[in-house]
Amino acid sequence: MHFRMSRSCFERLVQHLASTDEFFPTSPHGGRSRIPVEKALLIALWTLATPDSYRSISNLFDIPKSSVLLCLRRVCRATVTSVCKHVICFPQTSDAFQSNEEKFYSVRGLHNVVGAIDGCHIPIKAPSIEPAAYINKKGFHSVVLQAVVDSRLFFMDCYAGWPGSVHDARVFRNSPLFSYGPSCCSARRFIIGDAAYPLLSWLIVPYRDNGRLSHVQRNLHAATRCVVERAFALLKRRFRRLKYLDMKHMEDMMLVILTCCTFRNICLQNDDDMELFLSSENYDDTESQPLYNSRTVAVLTAKMLETISQIHLLLCRCLIILQ
DSSP: OTTSSOHHHHHHHHHHHHTOTTTSOOSOOSSSOOOOHHHHHHHHHHHHHSOOOHHHHHHHHTSOHHHHHHHHHHHHHHIIIIIHHHHSOOOOSHHHHHHHHHHHHHHHOOTTEEEEEEEEEEEBOOOSSSGGGGBOTTSSBEEEEEEEEOTTSOEEEEEEEEETTSOHHHHHHTSTHHHHHHHHSOTTOEEEOOTTSOOOSSEEOOOOOSSOOOHHHHHHHHHHHHHHHHHHHHHHHHOGGGGOBOOSOHHHHHHHHHHHHHHHHHHHHHOSOGGGGSOOSOOOOSOOOOSSOHHHHHHHHHHHHHHHHHHHHHHHHHHHHHO
């Protein structure tokens, strides 16, 4: 439960990672012995599942602090390179497409829907290069994770890396999905998105509300599309590191985000009870926000300076009265 993964799922992942000699070579090298694949995966899972610092994780697993980040990078790169494309993908058979359409239809009766698309903000540490570009509309630094989710909450497509201030429509137009989307969705299969996305032959957006929509028209689209928001919430609940990525390099952040999405798909394929591997804490499904961001710190600093100036003014008045 602490690693957010079952034993059978962990063993399958070990087999996949062990086959990638590029990231986990078996040949000996000088100095210390290599960290085994099993231990490297445990370290990476613990790092992704908890907000613990690298220092506490190094003490827990009895390894140097630098090895924690090294293991995380190796696991993430091996996962994104060799495992991600086989796990995060659109259905390959017509039966899988039809089953997905039937489950979407059972929600509110919307026909020919195969997926739902939306964007999610992943809070990050303020980058050193152009930090203002990463401040989103909620006032904290983030990167955008765009994902397409099916009716079973599986990620079928993931794309991450754009700054938080970029609009969802721009992220979508620059993503690979915009190019190969028509080939994945035929003339009778569609992806649904919110009003931020453009209306395309294979992408359906809500009715434009001019005050004449019925109750069914207003809620039909939103009720069917809510699966993608739930998938984002469960992703952050399983891998708490996504609540706030305190990392320097943008490449490492993208690898961590895509690895968490891949691991979650693998867990859904193998875990009988998903809630068994999630914490019992009360969790808010809305997008998380770091406790202290740049704007919050600025407001607190201004209030503190104002309080100090008022105290200074009172002290000056007291000295005048005493004199």
